[in-house]
Amino acid sequence: MNRGKVTMSDVARLAGVSPMTVSNVINDRVPVSDSVRERVLAAIRESGYQVNAAARHLRSGRSGVIGLAVPQIGNAYFGMLATLVIEEAQRHGYHVAIEQTGALATGEVAAIAQSRRLQFDGLILSAVEIESLTPDRGNPIVLLGEQDLAGRFDRVTVPNEGGTAAATEHLIDQGCERIAVVTGGDLNRLTMFTRRYNGYRAALEDRGIKPDPRLRFAVDSLSWEGARATGRRIADADLGIDGVVVFSDTIAMGVMRGLRDRGVGVPDDMRVIGFDDVPESAVYIPSLSTVSPDHRWKAAKAVELVVARIADPELPPREFTAPFTVVRRESTA
Amino acid sequence: MNRGKVTMSDVARLAGVSPMTVSNVINDRVPVSDSVRERVLAAIRESGYQVNAAARHLRSGRSGVIGLAVPQIGNAYFGMLATLVIEEAQRHGYHVAIEQTGALATGEVAAIAQSRRLQFDGLILSAVEIESLTPDRGNPIVLLGEQDLAGRFDRVTVPNEGGTAAATEHLIDQGCERIAVVTGGDLNRLTMFTRRYNGYRAALEDRGIKPDPRLRFAVDSLSWEGARATGRRIADADLGIDGVVVFSDTIAMGVMRGLRDRGVGVPDDMRVIGFDDVPESAVYIPSLSTVSPDHRWKAAKAVELVVARIADPELPPREFTAPFTVVRRESTA
DNA sequence: TTGTATGCGTTATCAA
DNA sequence: TTGATAACGCATACAA
Numbered sequence: 001m002n003r004g005k006v007t008m009s010d011v012a013r014l015a016g017v018s019p020m021t022v023s024n025v026i027n028d029r030v031p032v033s034d035s036v037r038e039r040v041l042a043a044i045r046e047s048g049y050q051v052n053a054a055a056r057h058l059r060s061g062r063s064g065v066i067g068l069a070v071p072q073i074g075n076a077y078f079g080m081l082a083t084l085v086i087e088e089a090q091r092h093g094y095h096v097a098i099e100q101t102g103a104l105a106t107g108e109v110a111a112i113a114q115s116r117r118l119q120f121d122g123l124i125l126s127a128v129e130i131e132s133l134t135p136d137r138g139n140p141i142v143l144l145g146e147q148d149l150a151g152r153f154d155r156v157t158v159p160n161e162g163g164t165a166a167a168t169e170h171l172i173d174q175g176c177e178r179i180a181v182v183t184g185g186d187l188n189r190l191t192m193f194t195r196r197y198n199g200y201r202a203a204l205e206d207r208g209i210k211p212d213p214r215l216r217f218a219v220d221s222l223s224w225e226g227a228r229a230t231g232r233r234i235a236d237a238d239l240g241i242d243g244v245v246v247f248s249d250t251i252a253m254g255v256m257r258g259l260r261d262r263g264v265g266v267p268d269d270m271r272v273i274g275f276d277d278v279p280e281s282a283v284y285i286p287s288l289s290t291v292s293p294d295h296r297w298k299a300a301k302a303v304e305l306v307v308a309r310i311a312d313p314e315l316p317p318r319e320f321t322a323p324f325t326v327v328r329r330e331s332t333a
Numbered sequence: 334m335n336r337g338k339v340t341m342s343d344v345a346r347l348a349g350v351s352p353m354t355v356s357n358v359i360n361d362r363v364p365v366s367d368s369v370r371e372r373v374l375a376a377i378r379e380s381g382y383q384v385n386a387a388a389r390h391l392r393s394g395r396s397g398v399i400g401l402a403v404p405q406i407g408n409a410y411f412g413m414l415a416t417l418v419i420e421e422a423q424r425h426g427y428h429v430a431i432e433q434t435g436a437l438a439t440g441e442v443a444a445i446a447q448s449r450r451l452q453f454d455g456l457i458l459s460a461v462e463i464e465s466l467t468p469d470r471g472n473p474i475v476l477l478g479e480q481d482l483a484g485r486f487d488r489v490t491v492p493n494e495g496g497t498a499a500a501t502e503h504l505i506d507q508g509c510e511r512i513a514v515v516t517g518g519d520l521n522r523l524t525m526f527t528r529r530y531n532g533y534r535a536a537l538e539d540r541g542i543k544p545d546p547r548l549r550f551a552v553d554s555l556s557w558e559g560a561r562a563t564g565r566r567i568a569d570a571d572l573g574i575d576g577v578v579v580f581s582d583t584i585a586m587g588v589m590r591g592l593r594d595r596g597v598g599v600p601d602d603m604r605v606i607g608f609d610d611v612p613e614s615a616v617y618i619p620s621l622s623t624v625s626p627d628h629r630w631k632a633a634k635a636v637e638l639v640v641a642r643i644a645d646p647e648l649p650p651r652e653f654t655a656p657f658t659v660v661r662r663e664s665t666a
Numbered sequence: 667t668t669g670t671a672t673g674c675g676t677t678a679t680c681a682a
Numbered sequence: 683t684t685g686a687t688a689a690c691g692c693a694t695a696c697a698a
Contacts, residue, residue, distance in 0.1 A: 007691055018669045023693060033667060053452050054396070055691035057387035058674050073419075073431075074412035074612070083407040086433060095451065098406075098431050100419060118428065119386050224616045257616040279407070283557045283590040285618045340675060351685045356677060366683060388675035391690050 006049040015043035026051060057119070066094045066306055067120040069111035071103035071128060072222060076250055076278040078126065081144075084299035085124060092307050094121070103222055105129040115139060122306035128192065135317075140309040144302050146192040154305040155319045156298050160192055163291035164199030165206075166326050167273045168245050170289070172207050174332050176243030176271055179204065180215040180234055182227075182255060183247055196247045196275065214239055219251060227251040231258015234270075242270055243332075249274035249281045249290050256284070256331065271332040286330035293322040339382040348376035359384060390452065399427045399639055400453040402444035404436035404461060405555060409583055409611040411459065414477075417632035418457060425640050427454070436555055438462035448472065455639035461525065468650075473642040477635050481523060487638040488652045489631050493525055496624035497532030498539075499659050500578050500606045503622070505540050507665050509576030509604055512537065513548040513567055515560075515588060516580055529580045529608065547572055552584055560584040564591015567603075575603055576665075582607035582614045582623050589617070589664065604665040619663035626655040 012019040017036060024032050025040040032040075043049075057063045068085050070078040086096045099114055101107035108130040115123040122140040127147040135141070135152050143155040171179050181200045185193040201211050217234055220226035231254060234241060246252035252274030256266050266272050266286055274281060277292030301320050309315055345352040350369060357365050358373040365373075376382075390396045401418050403411040419429045432447055434440030441463040448456040455473040460480040468474070468485050476488040504512050514533045518526040534544050550567055553559035564587060567574060579585035585607030589599050599605050599619055607614060610625030634653050642648055 008693095009691080019691090020670080020693080021668060024668085027693085029693090031667065036668080050450055052391070052691050053450065054387055054390035055674090056693080058385070058391050058676085058690090059692045059694080061674085063387065072416065073406060074409070074416040076407070076409065076412075076613075079407035079409075079412040082431075083405065083433065086406075086431075095430075095447075097428075098415075098419075100416065114428075117383055117386065224612055228616055253613075254616050257618055257620075260618050279557055280409075280586075280613065283561055283587050285590055285593050287590075341677095342675080352675090353677080353685060354683090357684085360677085362677090364683065369684080385675050388690090389677080391674090391692090392676045392678085394690080 006047045007052070008049070011040065011043045011047055011049045014047055015039045063119045063121055064093070064095055065097050065118075065120045066303070067097050067099055067111070067115045067118070067123040068126075069099040069101050069108065069115070069123060070126045071101050071107075073098055073100055075222070076280055077248065077276050080278055080295060081126070081299065084296055085303060088296075088300045088303040092303060094303075094307070101127070101129075103128050105131070112139070112141070115141075122310045124302050124306055131189070137313045140306055140313060142302050142305045142309065144298070148190060151319070152317055154309055154315075154317050156302045156305065157319065157321050158293040158298070159291075159321055159324045160195035161199035161202065163275060163293065163324050163326075164196040164245060164247070165203040166324075167275065167289075167291050168200045168203035169207065170326050170328070170332060171243040171245065171271055171273060172203070172209070174243070174271055177209070178212075178215065178240045179209075179243040179245060180217060180237075180239075180241045181245045182217045182219055182230055182234075182251060184219050184251075193247060200245050212239075215241065219255075224250075224254045224257075227254020228258040228261070231255035232261055233258075235259050235262035235264045244270060244272045246272065246274050249276040249278045249288055252288055252290070252331075253280065253284050256286070256288070266331050267333050273326075273332050277327055281327075282329070286333075289329045289332040290327050291324055292327045293324040295322075298322045339380045340385070341382070344373065344376045344380055344382045347380055348372045396452045396454055397426070397428055398430050398451075398453045399636070400430050400432055400444070400448045400451070400456040401459075402432040402434050402441065402448070402456060403459045404434050404440075406431055406433055408555070409613050410581065410609050413611055413628060414459070414632065417629055418636060421629075421633045421636040425636060427636075427640070434460070434462075436461050438464070445472070445474070448474075455643045457635050457639055464522070470646045473639055473646060475635050475638045475642065477631070478525070480525075484652065485650055487642055487648075487650050489635045489638065490652065490654050491626040491631070492624075492654055492657045493528035494532035494535065496608060496626065496657050496659075497529040497578060497580070498536040499532075499657075500608065500622075500624050501533045501536035502540065503659050503661070503665060504576040504578065504604055504606060505536070505542070507576070507604055510542070511545075511548065511573045512542075512576040512578060513550060513570075513572075513574045514578045515550045515552055515563055515567075515584060517552050517584075526580060533578050545572075548574065552588075557583075557587045557590075560587020561591040561594070564588035565594055566591075568592050568595035568597045577603060577605045579605065579607050582609040582611045582621055585621055585623070585664075586613065586617050589619070589621070599664050600666050606659075606665050610660055614660075615662070619666075622662045622665040623660050624657055625660045626657040628655075631655045 008019045099111040126144045183193045183197045219230040274290040277290045281288040341352045432444040459477045516526045552563040607623040614621040
């Protein structure tokens with residue numbers, strides 16, 4: 001059992017064959033006779049041989065690594081997503097490297113550059129900020145979730161409008177009449193925030209309720225404290241609010257916390273619904289009703305898309321939207 | 334601006350120097366005259382050259398990647414940890430690749446093997462299960478947090494006994510007299526669970542309280558539902574419990590949820606304290622008191638240790654314990 | 667079915 | 683201070 005320094009030639013010598021035959025056995029490329037294969041495999045076991053990833057990479061041009069760029073890996077949603085993407089990639093024989101963008105356009109650009117520099121075979125990019133980007137044959141990118149980028153990329157998205165509309169309707173069905181909405185960012189750009197906000201508006205209008213701009217609350221998308229402060233503002237608003245649609249579970253929990261700071265009970269005084277269905281939502285107090293896209297489906301699709309694009313860079317871009325359900329829990333009871 | 338296919342030789346030709354000089358400029362190894370350096374840098378900019386990581390890796394034997402193996406990246410604690418490790422590694426010029434072990438001994442062994450296979454320069458291993466492991470000159474490993482492995486590895490640990498003891502004392506100071514403890518795993522082995530349990534016992538005895546074995550509740554360490562069920566069991570126990578020490582924040586939140594399921598109010602009916610101080614703890618309802626180790630310090634130390642060991646594999650193993658504070662929040666008010 | 671020759675892009679070593 | 687040469691370990695192309 002040598003450690004790490006065994007090369008293919010060593011194995012070949014041990015098995016009494018040429019290095020090329022060892023290579024063929026390992027990658028089972030061309031047919032190899034059973035007797036030779038056995039001998040080679042035995043030699044590999046005996047020597048403790050492991051392929052040198054660097055050499056294989058240099059020679060073949062493939063690293064076997066897919067990048068996954070997310071805003072923050074410490075965020076519950078992206079942590080869950082990463083777990084699923086890692087699992088799905090494994091099924092295709094790929095390893096996943098995680099990058100963090102900080103939800104900054106510069107960070108997203110940097111992740112793409114990094115993806116080239118580190119020679120990932122492909123990149124799954126959960127972009128929230130970047131607004132323009134040109135596909136590049138040498139750098140297969142699949143967008144996950146947020147930005148649109150004009151249909152020039154493969155993309156897996158969540159039902160932004162539909163999901164928020166369903167959430168809003170659920171609140172209406174529960175008897176809410178003054179429904180606030182918590183969004184983020186700039187509603188003049190077509191971001192995830194805008195889409196979800198549009199879903200909220202559409203549902204209201206659909207049910208004959210006139211949207212009231214005063215019921216719209218903006219929040220910094222990544223901070224717990226920002227969400228909490230927003231909850232307090234909603235509690236203090238004195239606008240007769242009896243329901244709140246929030247664009248993410250993490251933020252919704254922060255908002256509930258802020259409401260609680262002001263003595264507003266959920267769901268008794270105000271109902272709250274989120275978006276994402278992160279694991280924490282089921283055990284929060286109160287447990288959080290939410291829009292639940294099929295995360296496993298998303299991860300699987302995204303991996304499938306990069307793998308396909310790595311194999312054929314000329315494929316036309318494809319888009320998929322995940323199925324979803326509205327999960328009813330205590331926060332809207 | 335070529336894309337990706339520019340080699341060092343191309344740059345050399347463009348600058349009118351040898352490839353070796355380009356290499357020297359890039360890695361600023363030996364002294365290079367300013368005029369030549371300028372010409373080379375200009376050629377690099379002009380050509381859009383990027384070093385080929387695979388070739389560099391093959392030739393130098395360094396990948397520039399540190400592995401980070403954690404049980405689950407979707408877990409709040411490990412997500413936070415990963416963020417910090419990534420940031421700290423960046424300062425040393427390293428990239429981080431995340432592996433998941435599933436908190437299984439087999440997964441931990443696999444992560445170590447994977448670390449070799451993918452040729453990480455070093456590995457930060459957050460092991461919880463593995464019980465024996467031999468250091469290996471070719472595979473620098475730093476243990477983060479849990480397992481001890483007999484002082485043969487570099488290691489950064491959290492104040493397990495001290496932290497839990499302080500947590501327990503805090504409950505006593507708040508007037509608790511029947512303090513339950515939530516642990517996991519097998520207390521016959523010296524795991525993180527055992528250490529934290531020992532800290533709890535030590536604090537009780539220190540204050541003249543006789544530990545009652547009926548007040549010890551075991552839980553499956555990684556599932557929300559397991560934690561919730563444990564909370565219900567505690568509520569149903571009818572043992573006069575008025576305080577609970579839990580070995581992690583994530584589990585503590587699940588326990589509080591279980592208590593709530595049974596109508597037990599925190600902190601009014603029972604006080605609860607956790608361990609870790611994950612971001613969520615501050616916004617949970619009620620906000621969770623907890624033992625807060627200095628996470629940034631831990632991450633920085635762990636990275637520092639791998640980097641040092643990569644540079645000199647013969648260094649004697651070193652151990653460090655993070656400083657901590659007890660954060661008082663609503664759950665023990 | 668197996669083997670030989672060659673080169674991927676970089677850096678270590680040594681010479682100039 | 684700069685350059686020539688070789689080699690890292692593997693897989694492509696082709697020959698046997």
